[in-house]
Amino acid sequence: MTNQKKERVIKFPLSDWIAGINKFPDHLPTCAYCICYQCDWNEANYGPYGFTSASSKKLLNFLFHELHFYNQNSLSLQPVLTPGNSGLYFYGESVEAFNRRIVEYKKEKLKRKLQSGLPQLPGLSIEASEIINLYNNDKVSTALLTHLVKNNYSFFFSCFLTPMAGQTVILFENAIWEKAKSFCQQSGIQVFEADSVNELTSW
Template identity: 30%
Template sequence: MELTIEFPVEQDDIFTQPSHLPQGFCICYQHNVDDAGYGPYGFHTAKSEILLKRALGPLTYWNSERGQLVDADIPKADGIYFFREQGYVTTMNSELMIYQKSQAIQALRDRYKKTSPSTPSSAKPILLEVAQGRRMSGAAISKILENNCSFLISYSRITEMGQILIFFDTTLRANIRKTAEEEGIKYITEKSIDDLKPW
């Protein structure tokens, strides 16, 4: 048996300044579940990949290591994934490219010890503020939400639950549940992450 499990976000574990954020919801995935409810976690099965592709559609992933937005079919690596065709994603990408260009020009000027022209420096783009080590900036996430931008966050727990997907757009809940049921995947809701069986 395969399960999609919903539970509330444990904001203190994942975000800095979590008080800035609304209450979202998480899902994780359990497969090869035995009669006692035990089984490994993670979106590792063919059914789980179909669920993610159908329920979420094409995504754009912020690759913080490469410093760019890249297309993604399903969420795999940890980080933030935006739903495609959103105006604010285009705006964030434009701000990022302007900033990166100005930084590259400044680096060349510094290298050849040339005087910088008296032009105002570009503000640091919001995308560069999102990730803070293993945690996410609550302030940056809050700003993205204020711009009516829909996204998910992928976060991995080392001990249990495997990959967790975090959502703040609660309208997505019904579509995820409906898609899971159509694919023959049981959808259950727990009151807390502590209610999940360890593995």
């Protein structure tokens, strides 16, 4: 299988600027990195960004099976074909694992509501609520992020950067990048590893 249009996937570090606009905590896992996608760039590396081509969507489908978006407002995991909204996504077996966390949290919340005004019963841990809540003090919860990385959840954050990179996927597992490179090699998609997002040309 060969790709007729000039396309490439780009990897670059998660900078303080990117972490800041996405409300990440100050101390992030060192494994964090970003990828974006670019098509039809010229000699000055000027060209549109985004996972909009057929090849880029095939890449996403190859990397992220059973993709779900985490909607914290409704406390639900919503199936999606490709990442659209900015926020947290789960895929693979981690969808079921995190959904169990949501169910535990809802059960605990109901118990607390039913026990309102009554003596507190033992065994109602606050752990579930700490892990369910995506934001804490207007920043991505350190407890949540640490839990997801430590317990090997398959997840990523999606965001939109401007004026360069466009839609960007923030990952915490290096094996995904290795899979992406393998797919690109077989599909005629170029691979570029930048030392900084500043190496990318504005669009």
